[in-house]
Amino acid sequence: MRKPCCDKQDTNKGAWSKQEDQKLIDYIQANGEGxxxxxxxxxxxxxxxxxxxxxxxxxxxxxxxxxxxxxxxEDLIIKLHALLGNRWSLIAGRLPGRTDNEVKNYWNSHLRRKLIKMGIDPNNHKLRNNRPRPQNHGASGSTTAILSSPESHACQPEKSQGDNGQVSDAGSYSEENPNGLPDLNLDLTITIVSPSNSTVEEERKENQSAISTELGCASSPTLLLFT
DNA sequence: AAGCAGACCAACCGCAACATC
DNA sequence: AGATGTTGCGGTTGGTCTGCT
Known part of the structure; x- marks a missing residue:
C-alpha cells in the first residue's frame, strides 16, 4: 500500500502565510526546485x-x-485552446510568466463567457447556430486570428483518447466525424503580424517548433495573429 | 447599510504518467 | 516485469471580493 503524499494530520491547509512563503522561497533559492x-x-x-x-x-x-x-x-489562449483543448500547462507554456492555473482560471471566468457572448461554443470553438454572430473581434480588441485549417480542431493530441475523459471535450469532434478519425493536420504555425519586433518572430519560431514537437504534427495550418 | 448573488482566484484532490527499485 | 514512489496535470471547491438591490 502506497503512502499518502504527506502525513495529512500534520500539515497545514488553506491560505499560505507570509512566513510560510518566505520559508519556501528561502529554501528553494538555496537548494533549488524539486x-x-x-x-x-x-x-x-x-x-x-x-x-x-x-x-x-x-x-x-x-x-x-x-x-x-x-x-x-487572450487571443493566443483562445487559439491554443481551439487546438489543444484543456491542456492548460501546454497553453501556459506558450505564455511566458503565466501558469496553467492562471490560464485555466482566466479561461473559465473570462474567456469562456466571452466566446459564448460572441456566439461561439467554447468547447469546440465553432459558431453556434441560432446565435448572434461574433462581432468580429470588436470585443476582443485589435487582434484578429485566422486559423487556416477549416476545422480548427485538427490537432487533437492522442492523450484525449481513452484518457478517462479528463482531457477537454474541446477537441472531441467525433460527432462531426462519425468514423472518429478527424482529418488530422496537426502542425501549427503561429504568425504574429505585428510592427517590427524581432523577438516576436523568435517567439513565433519557438512556439511553432514546440507545439509541433509536442503534437507530433506533420503539415501545417497557419494561425495568423494580427496585432 | 445590509443582504444577496455572481465573479474571481488560490488551493486542494484525485488521477495518470513517469521514474526508480 | 511489476511494485512502489514522485511529480505534474486538470477538475473542482471554497473563501473573498465586488456590485447590485
Whole structure:
C-alpha cells in the first residue's frame, strides 16, 4: 500500500502565510526546485509537498507576470485552446510568466463567457447556430486570428483518447466525424503580424517548433495573429 | 447599510504518467 | 516485469471580493 503524499494530520491547509512563503522561497533559492516530497520537512514547513510545489509554481516563482492578461494573450489562449483543448500547462507554456492555473482560471471566468457572448461554443470553438454572430473581434480588441485549417480542431493530441475523459471535450469532434478519425493536420504555425519586433518572430519560431514537437504534427495550418 | 448573488482566484484532490527499485 | 514512489496535470471547491438591490 502506497503512502499518502504527506502525513495529512500534520500539515497545514488553506491560505499560505507570509512566513510560510518566505520559508519556501528561502529554501528553494538555496537548494533549488524539486524533491517536493522531502522539501516541506527540509524547509521547516508543515505543508504537503504538493502544496509547496503549487504555491511555488503558481505564486512565488520570480518569473511570474501576474496582473491582467493583455489582448494578445487572450487571443493566443483562445487559439491554443481551439487546438489543444484543456491542456492548460501546454497553453501556459506558450505564455511566458503565466501558469496553467492562471490560464485555466482566466479561461473559465473570462474567456469562456466571452466566446459564448460572441456566439461561439467554447468547447469546440465553432459558431453556434441560432446565435448572434461574433462581432468580429470588436470585443476582443485589435487582434484578429485566422486559423487556416477549416476545422480548427485538427490537432487533437492522442492523450484525449481513452484518457478517462479528463482531457477537454474541446477537441472531441467525433460527432462531426462519425468514423472518429478527424482529418488530422496537426502542425501549427503561429504568425504574429505585428510592427517590427524581432523577438516576436523568435517567439513565433519557438512556439511553432514546440507545439509541433509536442503534437507530433506533420503539415501545417497557419494561425495568423494580427496585432 | 445590509443582504444577496455572481465573479474571481488560490488551493486542494484525485488521477495518470513517469521514474526508480 | 511489476511494485512502489514522485511529480505534474486538470477538475473542482471554497473563501473573498465586488456590485447590485
Amino acid at each position: 524533491r517536493w516530497r522531502t522539501l516541506p520537512q527540509a524547509a521547516g514547513l508543515l505543508r504537503c509537498g504538493k502544496s509547496c510545489r503549487l504555491r511555488w509554481i503558481n505564486y512565488l516563482r520570480p518569473d511570474l507576470k501576474r496582473g491582467n492578461f493583455c489582448e494578445d494573450e
